[in-house]
Amino acid sequence: xxxxxxxxxxxxxxxxxxxxxxxxxxxxxxxxxxxxxxxxxxxxxxxxxxxxxxxxxxxxxxxxxxxxxxxxxxxxxxxxxxxxxxxxxxxxxxxxxxxxxxxxxxxxxxxxxxxxxxxxxxxxxxxxxxxxxxxxxxxxxxxxxxxxxxxxxxxxxxxxxxxxxxxxxxxxxxxxxxxxxxxxxxxxxxxxxxxxxxxxxxxxxxxxxxxxxxxxxxxxxxxxxxxxxxxxxxxxxxx
Amino acid sequence: xxxxxxxxxxxxxxxxxxxxxxxxxxxxxxxxxxxxxxxxxxxxxxxxxxxxxxxxxxxxxxxxxxxxxxxxxxxxxxxxxxxxxxxxxxxxxxxxxxxxxxxxxxxxxxxxxxxxxxxxxxxxxxxxxxxxxxxxxxxxxxxxxxxxxxxxxxxxxxxxxxxxxxxxxxxxxxxxxxxxxxxxxxxxxxxxxxxxxxxxxxxxxxxxxxxxxxxxxxxxxxxxxxxxxxxxxxxxxxxxxxx
Numbered sequence: 246x247x248x249x250x251x252x253x254x255x256x257x258x259x260x261x262x263x264x265x266x267x268x269x270x271x272x273x274x275x276x277x278x279x280x281x282x283x284x285x286x287x288x289x290x291x292x293x294x295x296x297x298x299x300x301x302x303x304x305x306x307x308x309x310x311x312x313x314x315x316x317x318x319x320x321x322x323x324x325x326x327x328x329x330x331x332x333x334x335x336x337x338x339x340x341x342x343x344x345x346x347x348x349x350x351x352x353x354x355x356x357x358x359x360x361x362x363x364x365x366x367x368x369x370x371x372x373x374x375x376x377x378x379x380x381x382x383x384x385x386x387x388x389x390x391x392x393x394x395x396x397x398x399x400x401x402x403x404x405x406x407x408x409x410x411x412x413x414x415x416x417x418x419x420x421x422x423x424x425x426x427x428x429x430x431x432x433x434x435x436x437x438x439x440x441x442x443x444x445x446x447x448x449x450x451x452x453x454x455x456x457x458x459x460x461x462x463x464x465x466x467x468x469x470x471x472x473x474x475x476x477x478x479x480x481x482x483x484x
Numbered sequence: 485x486x487x488x489x490x491x492x493x494x495x496x497x498x499x500x501x502x503x504x505x506x507x508x509x510x511x512x513x514x515x516x517x518x519x520x521x522x523x524x525x526x527x528x529x530x531x532x533x534x535x536x537x538x539x540x541x542x543x544x545x546x547x548x549x550x551x552x553x554x555x556x557x558x559x560x561x562x563x564x565x566x567x568x569x570x571x572x573x574x575x576x577x578x579x580x581x582x583x584x585x586x587x588x589x590x591x592x593x594x595x596x597x598x599x600x601x602x603x604x605x606x607x608x609x610x611x612x613x614x615x616x617x618x619x620x621x622x623x624x625x626x627x628x629x630x631x632x633x634x635x636x637x638x639x640x641x642x643x644x645x646x647x648x649x650x651x652x653x654x655x656x657x658x659x660x661x662x663x664x665x666x667x668x669x670x671x672x673x674x675x676x677x678x679x680x681x682x683x684x685x686x687x688x689x690x691x692x693x694x695x696x697x698x699x700x701x702x703x704x705x706x707x708x709x710x711x712x713x714x715x716x717x718x719x720x721x722x723x724x725x726x727x
Contacts (some may be wrong), residue, residue, distance in 0.1 A: 352573075354566075355572040355574070358561050358565075358586075359585060359589055360558050360562065
């Protein structure tokens with residue numbers, strides 16, 4: 246997998262640059278995943294702010310810090326990780342099944358016979374599209390998470406829009422948004438590499454494709470969580 | 485000319501090719517027969533670097549290619565056309581795009597020339613009017629023919645067929661077998677055909693190689709093999725002679 250990552254990374258700078266495939270994949274990653282991401286992260290944000298308020302009231306009998314606390318949690322963690330885990334299931338499984346099917350039906354060998362490097366043709370556009378798409382979706386997820394949190398805090402917790410923003414100002418820094426985007430990009434890099442690895446090593450038959458997709462979702466999810474830990478630990482030293 | 489010298493290929497503890505020596509002369513049609521798992525497809529894939537031997541040498545037109553890098557293999561793959569066991573057509577492309585894909589990659593041709601070469605290749609395999617169809621919209625037999633068209637459109641010097649008629653009905657099988665013979669003559673190509681079909685081998689091969697456990701058990705012209713007393717060759721002939 247390390248060798249696949251290295252070859253893919255080097256392939257990014259090596260022509261031919263496959264713009265058409267990149268935009269097709271970007272559409273698949275970003276456009277077709279947008280609705281499900283927005284729906285899921287919005288509910289995750291609602292649960293987060295309601296739970297935060299409930300526990301703060303229970304422990305310190307005061308939930309005035311909830312908007313700021315929730316905003317920090319959303320920007321630093323929630324939006325990026327929920328987006329990435331959803332994409333790992335959706336596009337990770339899709340990529341593994343697609344490349345796995347190509348492997349077992351000898352389409353990968355056919356590509357090589359036609360002088361096409363399968364990594365340059367299949368992995369590089371997916372790798373770049375996944376990085377760009379996950380980063381964009383993370384930004385959008387952040388916006389929708391915050392909007393959901395603002396809405397719930399107004400309707401159920403008694404905070405006005407102004408109170409939410411002013412509480413958020415005290416806790417949130419500009420670098421939180423940048424770090425969130427960096428996380429999105431790194432998570433986006435994990436998914437196609439894991440999926441392509443299991444796709445290229447797919448065993449014959451429907452069972453083989455099934456294993457490739459299952460392994461992709463499991464390992465990509467684990468990879469995302471590990472990368473999240475490493476990045477969060479690193480960023481904590483920069484704040 | 486293609487020459488294998490002491491070729492060994494293993495998968496884990498299993499030795500698939502066990503010190504194979506074989507010379508295939510330019511322009512001949514060689515059939516490789518053998519029971520399943522005897523290394524026939526592995527042999528073909530070793531020629532074009534889709535698999536690499538563990539030991540031994542492969543010489544193609546005076547060059548030892550078995551240690552070539554992927555980039556170096558490009559020139560060898562350009563010389564060879566391979567029809568896979570599966571049609572191996574790209575699902576996301578139309579029939580036209582599938583055939584044009586390699587032409588655009590290997591040659592500097594105008595779009596008009598690409599179109600002409602695609603249509604000629606489809607005509608040679610006796611299917612026309614399917615250019616805009618996707619592989620999934622066609623029968624398995626049609627897909628096999630398109631796969632053949634994709635290979636011959638590149639006019640390769642060496643044609644490799646990996647069980648080209650497996651899974652096809654008898655009529656399409658006969659058509660494909662005649663195509664192999666006609667194309668080899670028209671393109672003046674060296675053809676290596678991996679098959680189980682002794683009947684076809686006897687009718688169109690210049691030489692037949694019978695493999696077993698990664699080694700050559702029998703080799704010769706169809707007439708020579710008909711007289712062979714080797715048990716495996718007799719088994720293969722039994723079905724044909726009983727017809």
